[in-house]
Amino acid sequence: MQKLIENLYDKYHKLSNGHLASYIPELAKVNPDYFAITIATTDGKIYTVGDSTTKFSLQSSSKPFTYGYALETYGRDFIRTKVGVEPTGKAFNSIVELEKKTHRPYNPMINSGAITITSLVPGKNEQERFSKILGLFNNLSGSTLNFDQQIYESESKTAHRNKSIAHLLRHFNIIDEKIDESLELYFKQCSIMATSVDLAWIGATIANSGVNPLTKTRAISDEYISDIVSLMFTCGMYDSSGEWAYSVGIPAKSGVSGCIVGVIPGVMGISVYSPLIDMKGHSVRGVQVIKDLSKELGLSIFETRNKL
Numbered sequence: 528m529q530k531l532i533e534n535l536y537d538k539y540h541k542l543s544n545g546h547l548a549s550y551i552p553e554l555a556k557v558n559p560d561y562f563a564i565t566i567a568t569t570d571g572k573i574y575t576v577g578d579s580t581t582k583f584s585l586q587s588s589s590k591p592f593t594y595g596y597a598l599e600t601y602g603r604d605f606i607r608t609k610v611g612v613e614p615t616g617k618a619f620n621s622i623v624e625l626e627k628k629t630h631r632p633y634n635p636m637i638n639s640g641a642i643t644i645t646s647l648v649p650g651k652n653e654q655e656r657f658s659k660i661l662g663l664f665n666n667l668s669g670s671t672l673n674f675d676q677q678i679y680e681s682e683s684k685t686a687h688r689n690k691s692i693a694h695l696l697r698h699f700n701i702i703d704e705k706i707d708e709s710l711e712l713y714f715k716q717c718s719i720m721a722t723s724v725d726l727a728w729i730g731a732t733i734a735n736s737g738v739n740p741l742t743k744t745r746a747i748s749d750e751y752i753s754d755i756v757s758l759m760f761t762c763g764m765y766d767s768s769g770e771w772a773y774s775v776g777i778p779a780k781s782g783v784s785g786c787i788v789g790v791i792p793g794v795m796g797i798s799v800y801s802p803l804i805d806m807k808g809h810s811v812r813g814v815q816v817i818k819d820l821s822k823e824l825g826l827s828i829f830e831t832r833n834k835l
């Protein structure tokens with residue numbers, strides 16, 4: 528496994544296509560050469576190569592897990608009244624994509640759905656609500672994580688689009704009147720910093736039915752793991768989710784900081800970090816690496832020749 532990821536690192540580290548996300552100004556300052564690949568297994572093994580100790584903001588790779596937390600807190604029936612489970616085929620920050628009759632966001636992986644989910648995290652103030660989110664990510668990763676003030680402020684100051692989405696959601700009574708507080712909470716969630724190793728453990732915890740393979744702490748009830756993983760599969764790669772299912776076949780979620788987390792249920796979590804992203808917001812090297820890994824190891828859920 529270690530040799531395999533080292534070969535992939537060598538194969539792709541010169542690939543320099545793509546661009547840094549710049550609509551969050553702080554993300555455009557990141558070193559575009561960073562590159563890390565990590566695999567964490569459900570039996571507690573870790574394989575990593577490259578800039579494994581470099582921290583990056585989780586951005587949208589955080590979305591599936593807060594969704595799990597909301598499911599656990601409110602139950603499936605209530606959450607389904609707030610957010611649907613259908614892919615949109617539209618960009619992550621699409622403004623118009625609310626379901627026709629219900630006005631629910633189509634799914635929790637696009638911004639409208641994720642803002643709705645984060646708005647549901649309970650607590651008497653922003654601080655208490657954020658400490659719940661951070662606690663979740665600490666339990667998932669088995670590390671002590673924190674958010675980056677500069678990345679958070681950089682997004683908060685420039686987030687006119689996400690703010691307009693939140694106001695539309697308020698208009699349709701999908702989120703409550705604490706619009707600003709919930710938005711700030713969402714931006715903080717997106718600016719939680721983690722390494723490729725942390726993110727691979729997060730994936731491995733999901734793959735391990737919600738229990739971190741090293742700390743043995745339960746981060747999420749096993750009842751909701753398939754909700755999380757199925758939505759990562761159908762909606763996690765936004766408007767290239769169909770292409771991803773076809774050519775990679777692994778439940779995954781990307782973030783515009785250049786990270787991708789993949790989950791092989793029962794087996795392992797995969798994480799790749801490389802900040803240059805494509806037009807759809809996915810790490811260019813990350814897509815290639817996970818595609819190759821899937822082929823090499825037969826990891827696609829549609830593959831009958833699994834080699835593990």
Ligand code: GLU
Nearest residue numbers: 586587619717782783808
């Ligand atoms: N914080 C980012 C936003 O809401 C996340 C987008 C992404 O990572 O795809 O625009």
